[in-house]
Amino acid sequence: MDAGQPKFRRRKADRPDEIVAAALEIFAEKGFAAARLDDIARRAGVSKGAVYLYFETKEDVFRAVVERAIAPNLGALRAILGAHPGPFPDLIRQLLGVLVSVAGGTSLGGVLKMVVGEARNFPELARIWHDELVAQALGAATEAIAAAQLRGEVRAGDPRAYALQLVAPILLGVLWRETFVPVGARPFELADLAGQHLETFLNGILKEGVR
Amino acid sequence: MDAGQPKFRRRKADRPDEIVAAALEIFAEKGFAAARLDDIARRAGVSKGAVYLYFETKEDVFRAVVERAIAPNLGALRAILGAHPGPFPDLIRQLLGVLVSVAGGTSLGGVLKMVVGEARNFPELARIWHDELVAQALGAATEAIAAAQLRGEVRAGDPRAYALQLVAPILLGVLWRETFVPVGARPFELADLAGQHLETFLNGILKEGVR
DNA sequence: TGTTAATAACTATCCAGTCAGTTATCAGTG
């Protein structure tokens, strides 16, 4: 036939990333079980057979997606903690800022949904996410809060719970966007939400007279 | 053969509820797609065929589960709003108390997971949950906060965002329990979390001098 | 022209939904 375009290109180096990226979209849309490997392959511009050149099983693809989503987020977290801590309110402001930009700019929402939805079916993945990302982020925030308590900036109370309170509205806003906005709910503007929450949270957690 | 125990009992009246209860457990564990109707039937103490005497399709069973989970929660919500509002902090305290007891005593967590995880596959169900429960609860809290702002009790700011901030830590605590506790994470004691959050939130949202 | 990335058609399996047959239950009868 005509030799216009070749039927496919051999691009061994790029395929795995492309497949994982496509899989992220499909998994985030449908969940693990309802996602068809054929769809993932098609979205990656490849045949199903090609997926099996790079991954053993569907579960393997899922694993790659979840693990890949950890690295950049962990990077952002480290970037904050690596910087000099500064006064407590600044640190919190920075943390929320990064959380918002990560939530807005990456597929955190989709992955969050996946992890929540498939935790029971893939406990090792939930564990990986917990151990390598969530627990570390929460732990870092917890330590920062505990340190501020020692310095007398922050009220008494469980610092780990304070850390959860800190991130909860943003994460719930993300889940809201993923879950209810597609069926017509009014979204929460994450930046505004974060701004207001920052005010309220600091106001609520700082000791009298520190402000 | 021996006439010891009959192979089954005819209990038409009780079956639907039993099936829905069993389905809730299985769906909450595995999600919609990965749940086998055979498992649901077995857990309900019945054969798969019997399920189809009472429900048209698997989706129909899922619908029943999600809808059934709305009623009691809506009831609890109405109970609060029906009572005289009282001063703002009392209302908030009450709201959080009910949220915690609902979260602890019912399968809110499992259903929450299901709705989040399957929203894209079942938009009508996400819509039902949003319209009939979530939006109403959030709307009610929003109104209460807006009213308190008018009375000068509460700071300026978006009342809807305040409402989200109010419930976020509890809901995230529930999702934490469902997602990460099974893989070894330390749980958040919901009652303690709510107590601390109540303090922080009120402290952060009330105008100076109101306390 | 040899190597191998990639395809496309195939197989095996799993499971939602069906249905013919079985059995609990009960009203009616002797």
Next chain:
DNA sequence: CACTGATAACTGACTGGATAGTTATTAACA
């Protein structure tokens, strides 16, 4: 009270369709 249909709740084996995973073959490209 014992027996007997009649009824319909219930079972379990079956089917059809969908899809995870395999493989024989093709074609890119060095």
